[in-house]
Amino acid sequence: MGSLFLKVSKVLFAAGLLIYGFTDPGWAQRSSCEECHGRAKVDFRRSIHKERGMACVDCHGGDPLDMTRSSMSKDKGFLGKINKKDVPYLCAKCHSDVELMLQYGEYIDEFAVYRHSQHGKILYKKGDTKVAVCTDCHSAHDIKKAEDPESWVYPFNVPTTCARCHSDKNLMQDYGIPTDQYEKYKESIHGKLRLEKKDLRAPGCPDCHGVHGATPPGVDEVHSVCGKCHFPQRNYFQESPHFEAMKDKKINECASCHGSHGIEAPTYELFTSGKKEEGSGCGGCHSPDSREYLLGVRIKNDLLEAEKSFEKASLFIETARLKGFEVDEERIKLKEAKAKITEVLPITHSVSIPLVEQYITTAKAGAEDVKELVNAKIVEWKDRRVMFVINIFIFLFVVILLIIKRKRIMPKSNPPTPPMAGKL
Amino acid sequence: MEGEKKYWQAVKENIRGWLSLEGARKNIEVRFGIDLSKLTDKIKSDLLNRPLPKNLIWIHYLGSVILLLFVIQVITGTALSFYYKPTPDEAHTSIKYIMNYVPYGWLIRSIHYWAANLMILSLLFHLARVYFMGAYKNPREFLWVSGVFNLGIIIAFGFTGYILPWDQISYWATTTLTSEIGDLPLIGKYIMLSIRGGEEVGSGTLTRFFVGHIMILPAALCSLILVHILVVARQGISPLWWKQKVTNPSHESQPRTFFPHASLDFAIIMFTLFALLMGLAVFFPTGLPDKANPLEIPAEIKPEWYLLFLYQFYRVLPVKILFIKRVVLFAIPFIIFIIVLFSVPFSDISEELHPLKRRLFTGLGTFALLFFLTFTLWGLFS
Ligand code: HEM
Ligand code: HEM
Numbered sequence: 001m002g003s004l005f006l007k008v009s010k011v012l013f014a015a016g017l018l019i020y021g022f023t024d025p026g027w028a029q030r031s032s033c034e035e036c037h038g039r040a041k042v043d044f045r046r047s048i049h050k051e052r053g054m055a056c057v058d059c060h061g062g063d064p065l066d067m068t069r070s071s072m073s074k075d076k077g078f079l080g081k082i083n084k085k086d087v088p089y090l091c092a093k094c095h096s097d098v099e100l101m102l103q104y105g106e107y108i109d110e111f112a113v114y115r116h117s118q119h120g121k122i123l124y125k126k127g128d129t130k131v132a133v134c135t136d137c138h139s140a141h142d143i144k145k146a147e148d149p150e151s152w153v154y155p156f157n158v159p160t161t162c163a164r165c166h167s168d169k170n171l172m173q174d175y176g177i178p179t180d181q182y183e184k185y186k187e188s189i190h191g192k193l194r195l196e197k198k199d200l201r202a203p204g205c206p207d208c209h210g211v212h213g214a215t216p217p218g219v220d221e222v223h224s225v226c227g228k229c230h231f232p233q234r235n236y237f238q239e240s241p242h243f244e245a246m247k248d249k250k251i252n253e254c255a256s257c258h259g260s261h262g263i264e265a266p267t268y269e270l271f272t273s274g275k276k277e278e279g280s281g282c283g284g285c286h287s288p289d290s291r292e293y294l295l296g297v298r299i300k301n302d303l304l305e306a307e308k309s310f311e312k313a314s315l316f317i318e319t320a321r322l323k324g325f326e327v328d329e330e331r332i333k334l335k336e337a338k339a340k341i342t343e344v345l346p347i348t349h350s351v352s353i354p355l356v357e358q359y360i361t362t363a364k365a366g367a368e369d370v371k372e373l374v375n376a377k378i379v380e381w382k383d384r385r386v387m388f389v390i391n392i393f394i395f396l397f398v399v400i401l402l403i404i405k406r407k408r409i410m411p412k413s414n415p416p417t418p419p420m421a422g423k424l
Numbered sequence: 425m426e427g428e429k430k431y432w433q434a435v436k437e438n439i440r441g442w443l444s445l446e447g448a449r450k451n452i453e454v455r456f457g458i459d460l461s462k463l464t465d466k467i468k469s470d471l472l473n474r475p476l477p478k479n480l481i482w483i484h485y486l487g488s489v490i491l492l493l494f495v496i497q498v499i500t501g502t503a504l505s506f507y508y509k510p511t512p513d514e515a516h517t518s519i520k521y522i523m524n525y526v527p528y529g530w531l532i533r534s535i536h537y538w539a540a541n542l543m544i545l546s547l548l549f550h551l552a553r554v555y556f557m558g559a560y561k562n563p564r565e566f567l568w569v570s571g572v573f574n575l576g577i578i579i580a581f582g583f584t585g586y587i588l589p590w591d592q593i594s595y596w597a598t599t600t601l602t603s604e605i606g607d608l609p610l611i612g613k614y615i616m617l618s619i620r621g622g623e624e625v626g627s628g629t630l631t632r633f634f635v636g637h638i639m640i641l642p643a644a645l646c647s648l649i650l651v652h653i654l655v656v657a658r659q660g661i662s663p664l665w666w667k668q669k670v671t672n673p674s675h676e677s678q679p680r681t682f683f684p685h686a687s688l689d690f691a692i693i694m695f696t697l698f699a700l701l702m703g704l705a706v707f708f709p710t711g712l713p714d715k716a717n718p719l720e721i722p723a724e725i726k727p728e729w730y731l732l733f734l735y736q737f738y739r740v741l742p743v744k745i746l747f748i749k750r751v752v753l754f755a756i757p758f759i760i761f762i763i764v765l766f767s768v769p770f771s772d773i774s775e776e777l778h779p780l781k782r783r784l785f786t787g788l789g790t791f792a793l794l795f796f797l798t799f800t801l802w803g804l805f806s
Contacts, residue, residue: 322711324534326524388531388706395699402692409688411680 032067033060043141048148052104059090085123087133088114110134113213130171137161156195158204159185184262184278203229222253230254232346239350256280271300271348292351299348302360306341309367310334316374325377330370337366472683479664480686485693486550487656491649492694493543496701497581498642500536508588510634512627515590516715523712534705540582542701544730547578555768555789558777559662565769567659570652572765577645579730584637586728590630595716596725599625604738607751624718665777726803733796734758736803764788 033056034041044050049058057064062078063071072078082090092111094100101108114120119131137153144151152161163182165171172179185191185205193202208225209215217225223246227234237243237253246253258266259278272293273281282296313334317327340363347356441447449460507526509518522529551571554560560568587594602625606616621628680686727735741753772785779786 324523324530324709324711326520328520385706388702392699392702392706395695395702399692399695399699402688402695406688406692409684 032064032071033057033062040141043139047141047143048145049143084129084133085127087135088120088123091134110212113210117210117213118215130174132165136165155200155204156198158206159191159195162205181261188259188261188263188278189265190263201229222255226254230346233349236347236350239352241351251285257284268300268303271296295351295353298353299351299356302357303341303344306360306363306367309364309371310338313337313367313370313374316371316378320374320377320381323378323381325374325381327374327377330373333366333373334370337363337370340366472681474682475679476681476686477660479667480661480680481664482689483553484661485690486546486553487653488690489546489693489697490543490550491653492697493539493546494645494649496539497536497543500532500539501638501642503532504536505638508634510588510630512590512630512716515588515630516712519589519712530709531705534709535701537710538701538704538708540585541729542697544578544582547575548730551575552789552793556779556786557662558665558772558779558782558785560769561662561772561775561777562769564655564659564662567652567655568769569766570648570655574645574648574652577641577648581637581641581645582728582730584633584641587625587630587633588637589712590716591713592716592720592722593713593725595625595718596722597727598629600725601727604751607749608755609749609752612751626718663777665779729800729804732803733799736799736806739803761792 037056040056044056055064056062059082060079061076062073063076065071066076070076072080088111095106096108096111098108114134115124119133122128122131123133139152146153146155148154149156151157159182166177167179167182169179186195190202190204193199194204206214207228208217223234223237233254242251245251257270257279258264259276262278264278270279270281272283274283276284282293286293286296313330317330317334320330321327340359344356344359344363347359350356442451452458453460504522507518507522507529509515519533522533524530526532554568554571560571587598602616602619605619606612608615617623619629620626621632726732738750738754741750743750745753768785772782774782776782
């Protein structure tokens with residue numbers, strides 16, 4: 001009975017293999033692995049590696065043409081499950097091969113960089129295999145290109161991929177690092193832009209921490225990290241007294257005021273507020289009666305005043321527009337004035353009052369200009385009204401004359417009419 | 425020498441002959457074969473000295489008000505056409521130019537805008553007065569039918585004029601409306617394409633709306649109004665229900681005539697209207713919303729006030745009942761309404777004029793009026 005079952009299944013297997021062999025020659029030629037490792041097969045079939053013509057044997061060794069268990073013997077170079085520690089080497093076998101990678105336009109420095117990352121250091125210096133290796137971020141079998149929306153490292157998926165480990169309290173407790181970065185990032189201006197608005201200009205984790213070389217930036221490296229995008233701010237910051245304090249490691253550069261993972265879109269409040277959950281305003285370090293704090297108040301008030309004059313100018317423009325005036329020129333002028341404020345925001349990082357106020361004054365003068373230009377139009381409109389009100393009165397006067405005339409010439413009695421008499 | 429002098433003398437005489445009133449008159453009479461003195465007599469007796477019907481009251485001037493407003497539209501519209509450029513690129517800019525740089529352009533445009541609105545308003549009043557006074561009854565069925573055509577043409581005027589400034593609001597109102605029409609089964613697509621002049625609301629649409637607005641519709645309306653008024657002149661105005669019973673012909677000794685009596689009344693109305701139009705145009709000039717942007721839908725799309733009731737009615741209809749789409753739910757009562765509107769004088773055949781004695785039609789009219797008012801107000805405040 002038992003042997004019969006075995007025979008039947010062998011025949012069935014052979015038949016299946018034959019049919020499959022005809023339909024998928026690649027598989028028949030190269031792999032007997034998938035016969036048992038179904039799950040891995042399914043994953044692998046969707047990967048970029050499969051698309052580029054790789055097979056199980058390329059990573060795991062062994063003999064795919066051998067239909068017996070001996071296909072997985074040491075003699076046939078079978079590697080089995082790859083040790084976590086060996087994964088980077090294995091991947092690097094191809095991914096550091098210039099000749100091979102050139103044709104795909106891929107980088108070749110991933111492994112070299114990885115070894116210097118925090119992940120790599122812990123792995124190789126301490127032998128601690130809890131850190132991330134290639135497969136933790138890219139998956140093992142269904143590896144996809146980063147451009148593929150299903151990939152774990154697709155730009156919008158990276159933060160969740162990092163969070164898989166970095167939000168895991170159990171995993172992180174040994175290293176003494178926080179686990180709320182992702183939650184904070186999600187709510188931050190960067191996170192909202194990237195995750196909700198799908199704006200790739202906003203950074204994900206690797207944009208600040210590096211990709212394969214992931215490390216936390218040191219205190220005095222923060223400005224170069226933020227400054228990659230916010231370079232005017234960085235430049236002006238370097239001119240400020242804060243830069244010296246940072247060099248003495250008293251403050252943590254950008255992050256001291258703006259926070260790090262939970263960074264919010266800054267408002268003018270930042271000039272006067274105190275310590276906050278993320279970052280801190282001027283009041284966080286400077287006492288409210290200090291000269292420095294008052295500088296903050298001054299800048300804030302200057303900016304608020306400018307905003308107010310913008311609002312007024314917009315209102316003027318809108319009024320004139322509704323009266324049918326062309327206001328394009330004024331709109332452009334107002335935009336230019338507003339641009340001065342956009343320009344001055346980086347400059348506030350220098351906390352140099354003369355420089356800042358020079359810009360704000362120009363902006364306010366621009367808004368005033370606009371108001372005057374529009375006002376001239378509104379005055380013209382009022383003049384028009386006077387002119388035409390006279391006109392209207394002339395019309396009404398004519399009406400009165402006509403009514404008097406009518407009184408004179410109309411027959412006194414309006415005789416009643418017989419029915420249907422209305423033939424003209 | 426002598427001959428030359430004579431020649432110049434003759435030329436002088438000839439020119440003098442043409443220039444003097446008497447001479448010009450003779451020349452015209454000979455050349456066109458008409459007796460001018462007879463013609464002026466005819467004008468005097470048939471038009472100026474024509475006795476007015478005894479039942480003429482102020483409300484009968486509404487029709488002439490529409491006519492006057494139409495004349496104003498033709499004049500201001502022609503003036504606008506000198507500067508207006510009917511292409512999507514230039515339309516908005518050209519209107520801006522009219523408003524800001526053409527001398528009194530803003531005034532002309534605002535008058536055109538306000539006269540259009542007043543025209544529709546007085547048209548609705550005219551229609552209501554004719555309806556509730558039973559003025560369409562035998563023998564005036566034709567007047568009513570031509571009137572309904574007038575109504576359609578004026579609304580078409582408003583609709584085609586509306587998009588000419590090519591601003592956000594009118595662009596999107598037109599786009600939405602035509603795309604809903606496109607949802608009608610079978611013919612919808614073709615109606616939509618023929619209104620739009622292409623798949624999208626674009627330069628094709630603007631061109632045909634402009635041509636419609638300044639050529640086809642004016643020509644059609646001119647001829648229809650001419651017919652409408654000639655028929656009124658021929659048939660006289662209908663009797664008034666409250667004067668039907670009273671007869672006292674003895675008072676006819678001192679009849680009122682077209683000139684000066686009616687002309688005077690009309691002049692009073694005309695100058696009042698001028699003052700009103702001027703006031704509206706100066707104190708509430710037409711603004712100009714931003715240029716149409718096919719990529720950005722404005723927050724709110726509302727049609728002009730006189731189409732608002734239809735829009736609001738459309739909005740409150742369910743999106744679908746069973747497999748019947750909303751457009752169809754809308755189109756069915758709409759078409760029935762048009763048919764009923766045309767058939768009014770043919771189905772209300774009693775001789776009774778008093779509104780309370782023809783309850784069915786007064787009721788229908790009141791219902792239509794209430795419907796219009798309710799849905800217009802509802803649309804305004806939602
Ligand atoms: C362009 C639009 C129109 C113009 C210029 C116009 C003009 C006139 C004029 C000048 C009269 C003479 C009496 C009066 O004014 O009441 C008249 C009468 C009349 N109109 Fe109109 N009308 C227009 C639209 C309409 C419409 C929309 C209707 C109805 C659907 C209509 C139906 C009538 C009728 C039935 C009369 C006869 C009234 C009577 O004999 O008492 N008209 N129209
Ligand atoms: C021969 C007659 C007419 C001509 C040549 C004419 C011409 C024009 C022109 C060139 C425009 C574009 C300028 C602008 O939008 O301000 C316009 C707009 C308009 N026309 Fe006319 N029009 C005529 C008659 C009418 C009539 C009878 C109506 C009314 C029922 C009307 C209603 C409008 C409306 C509502 C606008 C849009 C006004 C605006 O929003 O600026 N037009 N017309």
